[in-house]
Amino acid sequence: MSTLMREEGFRYAFNPLACESCEGRCCTGESGYIYVSKAEIEKIAELKNMDTREFVEKYLFKKMYKYSIKEKKVGESYECIFYDKDANGCTIYDARPSQCKTFPFWDYYKKRVDELKLECPGIVDV
Numbered sequence: 324m325s326t327l328m329r330e331e332g333f334r335y336a337f338n339p340l341a342c343e344s345c346e347g348r349c350c351t352g353e354s355g356y357i358y359v360s361k362a363e364i365e366k367i368a369e370l371k372n373m374d375t376r377e378f379v380e381k382y383l384f385k386k387m388y389k390y391s392i393k394e395k396k397v398g399e400s401y402e403c404i405f406y407d408k409d410a411n412g413c414t415i416y417d418a419r420p421s422q423c424k425t426f427p428f429w430d431y432y433k434k435r436v437d438e439l440k441l442e443c444p445g446i447v448d449v
């Protein structure tokens with residue numbers, strides 16, 4: 324049975340089974356921004372059973388007028404602070420931000436499929 328995910332307007336599909344052996348390439352690698360909205364901040368803080376202000380100070384940083392999740396440097400690479408290599412996954416999965424939920428179907432990649440394929444082994448031409 325096919326497990327491919329598709330989104331209208333995108334000329335590729337995504338095979339989520341690829342995540343099992345990928346070692347979180349979308350959560351690690353080059354440094355980047357993982358933006359979180361106010362509602363998402365509250366949801367993640369609740370999941371972590373933390374006061375919102377305490378959560379913001381510990382896990383986020385301000386980029387212009389937005390908040391982004393902190394990263395940790397691992398060797399020459401960077402990892403989202405919520406990525407757990409041993410568990411091969413996101414420790415806040417149920418409350419992960421929209422930016423993470425919608426990957427790999429970002430408008431940015433609509434015309435950059437080759438670039439996306441370098442990052443995500445689950446991309447399939449359709």
Ligand code: SF4
Pocket residue numbers: 339341342343345346347348349350426427442443444445
């Ligand atoms: S890069 Fe692609 S295959 Fe790897 S964890 Fe992220 S979504 Fe899954």
Ligand code: SF4
Pocket residue numbers: 349350357392403404405406407412413414415416419420423
């Ligand atoms: S919040 Fe979770 S899904 Fe998003 S980058 Fe961090 S570890 Fe990955």
